[in-house]
Amino acid sequence: MANKNFGFGTQIRKSPFFDSTVKWGATGFSVYNHMYIPRDFGDPEKNFWNLVKTAILCDVAVERQVEITGPDAYKFIQLLTPRDLTKLAIGQCKYVLITNSDGGILNDPVLLRLAENHFWLSLADSDVLFWAQGVAVNSKLDVKIVEPDVSPLQLQGPNSGEIMVKLFGESIRDLKYYWLREINFDGIPLIVSRTGWSSELGYELYLRDGSKGNKLWEKIMLAGKDFGLQPGHTSSIRRIEGGMLSYHADADINTNPFELGLDRLVSLDSNINFIGKDALKKIKQEGIKRKQVGLEIDCSDLKGPNTTFWTLFSETKKIGKVTSAVFSPRIKKNIALAIVDIEFSQINTELNVQINEEKFKCVVVEKPFFDPKKKITSTSF
Structure with a gap:
């Protein structure tokens, strides 16, 4: 029987879905944005195959929302991100970066535009609420910034679309990739978006009333029963296959967008003003000194994701580090994301990686490792 006595006090929050996740088999949790997130529903490889073959439901209430409203909300959001938002429509979502004055x-949240001056930043693991409130103090813009009672679930996998039809009817088929819709589901207020952290077809259901968390979870699991839906957790295997970033691992405050190949998210040539613009112009002009790459590692199958950064060498010279690594049972290879000195970033460059006390050969390869054109997520179901 699962241990229900998780917790170290009230400073680490439980999600509105917590009781249901324990009931459905969650036995291990970690902390993300000051909240517990389920990390263990049994074998992670089985969780991966559930995701890519049928569907999984994940508690990602840890993706906390920073809500920005007020007459100057649009101007303020544009100040926070280097991505040009001039074409962001009401009801649309965009993957954005938030940069500081050094670039x-x-x-790296998903931005949702709910109304003309109503936005959510659906966060990775860092305290953007404090950053945004601090920026607002000196911005002279009329905005209100809060963390609302909003908690997302992710329904991901090839059968997720049919489960959504079972839940919400045929009209949900029209929801396009990276768009959102407001839905009242049997008295449960939701924002539903066709997004997710899985590189598979998927949806996020943003619960707007935390008291209805377990009720929502149970309704989704019931609707998914005939479609092979399983309770699950975000899959490190699939997200590394898809080349998706994990903040604090593959990116942090000392990483700039150009090092990650995210130039498309930085608009330096337009008239928009954002924090870090001058610094990013300088970095672009001078050129980056290191770059994120994909690696294949030649060693026995990794037993799980790395829990420390692994040093990379060219002969005896330290030239970078592995940030995320895992064995992919589909590709049947050890795959990794790494950051390396720019001169060692070319495809087919051979390097060595130190894992514990041993060194193994590895080679720089194209990323993402699977479905490079993202056909899975963007096509209709």
Whole structure:
């Protein structure tokens, strides 16, 4: 029987879905944005195959929302991100970066535009609420910034679309990739978006009333029963296959967008003003000194994701580090994301990685490792 006595006090929050996740088999949790997130529903490889073959439901209430409203909300959001938002429509979502004055990445959230001057930043693991409130103090813009009672679930996998039809009817088929819709589901207020952290077809259901968390979870699991839906957790295997970033691992405050190949998210040539613009112009002009790459590691199958950064060598010279690594049972290879000195970033460059006390050969390869054109997530179901 699962241990229900998780917790170290009230400073680490439980999600509105916590009781249901324990009931459905969650036995291990970690902390993300000051909240417990389920990390263990049994074998992670089985969780991966559930995701890519049928569907999984994940408690990602840890993706806390920073809500920005007020007459100057749009101007303020544009100040926070280097991505040009002039074409962001009401009801649309965009993957954005939040940068500081040095061009360092503070977060890589999904931005949702609910109304003309109503936005959510759906966060990776860092305290953007404090950053945004601090920026607002000196911005002279009329905005209100709060963390609302909003908690997302992720329904991901090839059968997720049919489960959504079972839940919400045929009209949900029209929801396009990276768009959102407001839904009242049997008295449960939701924002539903076609997004997710899985590189598979998927949806996020943003619960707007925390008291209804377990009720929502149970309704989704019931609707998914005939479609092979399983309770699950975000899959490190699939997200590394898809080349998706994990903040604090693959990016942090000392990483800039160009090092990660995210130039498309930085608009330096337009008239928009944002924090870090001058610094990013300088970095672009001078050129980056290191770059994120994909690696294949030649060693026995990794037994799980790395829990420390692994040093990379060219002969005896330290030239970078592995940030995320895992064995992919689909590709049947050890794959990794790494950051290396720019001169060692070319495809087919051979390097060595130190894992514990041993060194193994590895080679720089194209990323993402699977579905490079993202056909899975963007096509209709």
